[in-house]
Amino acid sequence: MTTPTAAPLTGARRSATSRRPRFVAAGTGRREILAAYVFVVPGFALYALVMLYPAVQTLLLSLRDWKITPGADSPWVGLDNYIRAFADPVFLNSLVNAVVYTIVTVPLQIVIGLFLAALLDGKLPGRVAFRVLFYLPVVTSWVVVSLLFQYIFSSNDGLANFIAVDTLHLADANINWFQGRWTGMLAICALGVWKGIGWSMIIFLAALTAVPRELHEAAAIDGAGTLARFRYVSLPAIRAALSVVAILLVIGGFNVFISVLLMSGGGPGNQTQVPLTYMYDQAFKFLNFGYGSAISFSLTALVLVVAAIQYWWTRRTMRS
Amino acid sequence: MVTSPLKRRLGYAIRYALLGVTAVLLVYPFIYMLSTSFKPRSIVLSDPLQVMPSDPTLENYAEVLGLHSFLRYFINSAAVAIVSTVLIVALASMMAYAFSRLQFPGKRILFTAIVVGLTIPTMMLIIPQFLLARDLHLLNSLQGLVPFYVGTALGFNTFLLSGFFESIPRELDEAMLIDGAGPWRRYWNLAIPLSKPALATCVIFAFLGTWDEFAWALTVLNDTDVRTLPIAIALFQGQHSTSWGLVFAASLLAIIPVLIVYIVFQRFFVAGLTSGAIKS
Numbered sequence: 001m002t003t004p005t006a007a008p009l010t011g012a013r014r015s016a017t018s019r020r021p022r023f024v025a026a027g028t029g030r031r032e033i034l035a036a037y038v039f040v041v042p043g044f045a046l047y048a049l050v051m052l053y054p055a056v057q058t059l060l061l062s063l064r065d066w067k068i069t070p071g072a073d074s075p076w077v078g079l080d081n082y083i084r085a086f087a088d089p090v091f092l093n094s095l096v097n098a099v100v101y102t103i104v105t106v107p108l109q110i111v112i113g114l115f116l117a118a119l120l121d122g123k124l125p126g127r128v129a130f131r132v133l134f135y136l137p138v139v140t141s142w143v144v145v146s147l148l149f150q151y152i153f154s155s156n157d158g159l160a161n162f163i164a165v166d167t168l169h170l171a172d173a174n175i176n177w178f179q180g181r182w183t184g185m186l187a188i189c190a191l192g193v194w195k196g197i198g199w200s201m202i203i204f205l206a207a208l209t210a211v212p213r214e215l216h217e218a219a220a221i222d223g224a225g226t227l228a229r230f231r232y233v234s235l236p237a238i239r240a241a242l243s244v245v246a247i248l249l250v251i252g253g254f255n256v257f258i259s260v261l262l263m264s265g266g267g268p269g270n271q272t273q274v275p276l277t278y279m280y281d282q283a284f285k286f287l288n289f290g291y292g293s294a295i296s297f298s299l300t301a302l303v304l305v306v307a308a309i310q311y312w313w314t315r316r317t318m319r320s
Numbered sequence: 321m322v323t324s325p326l327k328r329r330l331g332y333a334i335r336y337a338l339l340g341v342t343a344v345l346l347v348y349p350f351i352y353m354l355s356t357s358f359k360p361r362s363i364v365l366s367d368p369l370q371v372m373p374s375d376p377t378l379e380n381y382a383e384v385l386g387l388h389s390f391l392r393y394f395i396n397s398a399a400v401a402i403v404s405t406v407l408i409v410a411l412a413s414m415m416a417y418a419f420s421r422l423q424f425p426g427k428r429i430l431f432t433a434i435v436v437g438l439t440i441p442t443m444m445l446i447i448p449q450f451l452l453a454r455d456l457h458l459l460n461s462l463q464g465l466v467p468f469y470v471g472t473a474l475g476f477n478t479f480l481l482s483g484f485f486e487s488i489p490r491e492l493d494e495a496m497l498i499d500g501a502g503p504w505r506r507y508w509n510l511a512i513p514l515s516k517p518a519l520a521t522c523v524i525f526a527f528l529g530t531w532d533e534f535a536w537a538l539t540v541l542n543d544t545d546v547r548t549l550p551i552a553i554a555l556f557q558g559q560h561s562t563s564w565g566l567v568f569a570a571s572l573l574a575i576i577p578v579l580i581v582y583i584v585f586q587r588f589f590v591a592g593l594t595s596g597a598i599k600s
Contacts, residue, residue, distance in 0.1 A: 036418045036423070039503070040415050043411035043412060044430055050468050050471030055440055055445060058448050120339070132583065141578070148568070198346075255443060257443055280446070296444040297444070299444070
């Protein structure tokens, strides 16, 4: 199991002994090169073992009908696991749920995060206290906040029912949030937004702080009001931060896992499954390791394609 | 900027009002949790807007702290988090130093492998990682968690630190080089002392990441003795599904170390987040 990591390392060591003139020229002799490997090899070996090797293995496992029993034969099945996944209504459903989660949570996190960052930008006594408060949900563990929101959305007299039924009269009777697909997804999305706002706020705030004061002052002298300065000075200056946040939030949205696992468990009847909870069920409940790997790999490939399109699109609009 | 004091005060007032309303909305779930943890078992889920329990009690905390297992899980989590954090910071800073200051064949390939790894979501690797842990006999033990926590965190921290090391003026290195200092001395006496803010950021993220880690621990740990706190709390809720006061008392006790680290070091959060996010 350790051989795959040994391969790149021995390769690197071998080329180290063939001293190339430019390393000598840079004043770094053979001892320096040796020292460099002592710095890099322990960390890189571990990194290769638990990250790079499993990444390759995910692909290889997904092409097999993997048997968990040691010594059992795990035949190659080609793309069968992928064909099965894209004909599996539960997997397709889980993808739809992940798309819904992303479409609901990403814009809300960006808009509210940007709103708060704009309020906190510039001189304001006590701004650090607000920043610390808004960031609190981000540092709290997913396990704790998932349980907290399960309680808030609990079927009896939870806070959510108190607001939706007793205060706003949106329904006649208490709602069983986790007994339906969309009410369950709503609760999961609510947690996603609440937990993520502080993160986007911090990034936007850092980007806004970097905007030169002189630009604001010049715009103010030209008679631009607060909103106009935000629209024409701040917003263009933080476009790079905006696109980074959007890309990272989309990746995070498709990879939603712990909140779904703990709040709805994918239920009722697989209706709120997302790709990662379904993968987890397939692998560790039903021991379908090959099929689970195919789901993992499909999701990652899909997310990378979406992120690449986003990246390409921002590059294009930034240039024009 | 030339603004009249009155206008400035009005601006402050509007901003405080908007910030205050949002702060209440965002913090309310925490207050709700805190208040529930002080309510007696029987009247949980009474009135969600009643912040101060009419009959506050410490019985939930007493019960959680009285559980022998809770203390054990707390120590388990602390041990794993501390050992992992030390290893992450040590190995990542060494790698980062070599990538930013030393010349060696294969440097570009290895660094590219680190950057590419940043795009891989860890959950995608959980199945082969599980099989690897099984083959290396690392399942179901606290020591077995460490190599995986360290290995998965190395990429991000190496990337973050090498960016920081790059910003240290090269002239300082050259001055030490002229004095005959080898790479170890330049790393230990120059790069490390000059990088305290960046190292603090790494310590915070590494500690919080391992303290809160859930998915991997859930997958590889079986025995009750070796559970970490997040696992214990999640299972606790399963066993005491109606005793929310108890669940939240346990949760809040688990949050305390996080809160301490967060409030003491909060300025490093901004630095770490922005350097990590903006550069990628």
